Each structure stands twice: as structure tokens, then as C-alpha cells.
Amino acid sequence: MTPNMVPEFELDDKVLKALDAVYAAPSEQVTKQAQAKLRRALMAAKGKIVYYGYAPRTRVGPLFVAVNDRGLVALDFGLSEQEFVARVTQRTKATLIRSDDQAAEALKQVQEYLEGKRTTFDLSLDMSRMSEFQRRVLGIALKIPRGKVLTYGDVAKAIGKPQASRAVGQALGRNPVPIVIPCHRVLGSDGSLHGYSGGGGIKTKAWLLQLEGATLPQ
């Protein structure tokens, strides 16, 4: 007899009954309980997974984005993949998984922006790991329209802390998603570019402002 002709499970009745008992299905209650635990475990895991992807050649160098269920978590450019992964891992304490699918939309929009084919972003942002202060500062930066600039002092005033220009500068410097949150639109009170924490430093800042057609104070 070949396996193809197996009269399946041809066993003595008593043996078959015993086998059925050995392999009896779990009760509905036990199953539901296990499923509930599974759902909780998955929820926990989801918050701890960040997907990333990159575009090797853009106007600002290799560009990386990281996203999770809530939206964009990080963006960086002009660095290596290992550096990006290390930075984001350290900041989020999440497991980073390369996923070109998950990263595709954010990468596409940023590239279009850098090529002058797009003027605004339609991306959700995960700002959950920021302090309340940084969230407010970056919230103001998000509202600066393309082509316009503010000073650190302006932003400090806008959040009701006129004395906090320096802290504002630091909060902007730690912007996890430059370009998308346009911290490059904030300048020193004397109109100087002051600094830029993104790859390429001040040069990139100047280039972005030029791309946006901002008129810089002389």
C-alpha cells in the first residue's frame, strides 16, 4: 500500500477513541482566555516595534525614516544605516525592523519635497516620546509656513516663555524629524542661521531655506 492510498486513521475503535481523548480540543473558555492574553502581548509588542527604511541618494545624502503604528518617529540624513539604527534604538528603546513597505510613504513625500515637487507633508507624527515643552516648541515650528522664518525668541514668545530662547534652541536641535517638522525655519535673533543639527549642518539649513524660497535677512 502506498501512502497515497492511506485509508486514513484506520485504527481500532477503542484506540481511535483514546486518541481522540488524548487530542481533545481545548474548551471555549480556555481558548478565549488564551486569545485575550495573546491580544495583550501583541499590543505591547506593537509599541515596541519601529520600522525603518532609507533612500540611499537624496539631495541631502542617504536619508532614513523610522515609523511605527502612530506615525513618523524619526528622520535623519547624511549618516550610515548603523548610526541611524543605533540612534533611534537608543531614543525609542524599540526593536528596529527594516521595512521598505512601511517606510515607503514617508520616504516618498520627503524625497518629493527635496526635489521641489511637494510643498507640504501629509504624514502623521509620533510625538509621544517628547517632553511637553519640546512638543509645544515643535508644534510652533510646524505652523511656520514654507518660505517664512521665525527667530528662537519668536518661538519662545509664542509658547509664552519669552526668556526661554536657549531652551527653545535646544528643543529644536533635538527635533527627531527634521525637514518634516521644519526646525530649519527658525533662526537666531540676529537673523543668522545659528545652527542645524541635521546632517550637513548649516549648509543644509541654508539649502532648505533656499529651496523654499525664504528671504533671509541680510
Added chain:
Amino acid sequence: MKPEFDELVERHSGEIFAYVWRMLREAHDAEDCLQETFLRAFRSYERVRAGTNYRAWLYKIATNAARSHWKRRKRSETYTIDLDPELQAGGMSVADRVEKKALLAAVMRAVEELPDQQRAALIMRKYQELSYGEIAAALECTESAARANVYQAVKKLQAKFVLNEGGAR
């Protein structure tokens, strides 16, 4: 289009739980194994191509997870008594009870002695009602090897229990 991962959880977590429950026959191990299976699946879901047989893919992960649980654990026969509702309910003669218990223990021992692949194939075919194609995908073997695994398992059980009119040897 790939379904949302949560959809796979909805659709398959019940049967995967029944599968690992049958493989491990212990509630805590089965719960752990269910979680391991879907967490592993979740982490690699990105790399799974659309159009994959997701059910078979989940069984593959579950089989591997159950196998590592199985290895970690000492074989045990302590669960026989809870296995059969008839035994628990009573109402049988002592002789019948003894015979039945002995048979249960013997069958349990017999399936535990089966090679992993054969036991997994038997459970998937007879109790989880997978097609041989799905079993092959889950065990990463050919369809004829999947059939052979089930066949071998049944044959071994037949050989063990044929002499004594189904009585335990």
C-alpha cells in the same frame, strides 16, 4: 493585498491555540506557545509575500515553537486522568475504568514516541483538518512527505495496538 496582521489573529488564533494545545497538552505551555507563535509571526510578517498561505505559514511557526517547548520539557504522563470526560464522570465499572485508563496511557505514550514530524502531521491532518499541501508548507517538506508522515504515524499506532483487540500492550 496582504491582510492586516490583526485579521490573521482573528481568523487563526483559535485553531493555532487548539493545535499547540494538542501538541503540548498543557494549558500554560500552550498559552505561551500561542503568544510566541504570533509574536514571531508579527515580527516577520513584513517579509511574508502577499498570496502566501498564511494559515500554513502560522502552522509552521507554531510547529517550531511547540517543538522547542517540547524539547525543554520532560515527558510526562500525568495528564491522562483529566483527558477523558467518561473517566472523570465515573459510572463505569472498576475493570472498565482500569482498562480505559491503561489504554489512554498507552496511546499517549505511543504518540509521544512518534517522531516530531509524524506527530505534528497526524494532529494537523486528523484534528486540525489541514490539507496535505498546507501540512507540507507547515513542515517545510513535500506533499508526499507530508502524506508519508501521517501514514507512518497511523501505521505505528496500528502496529502497537493490533495484537490485543485495542488493549494496551
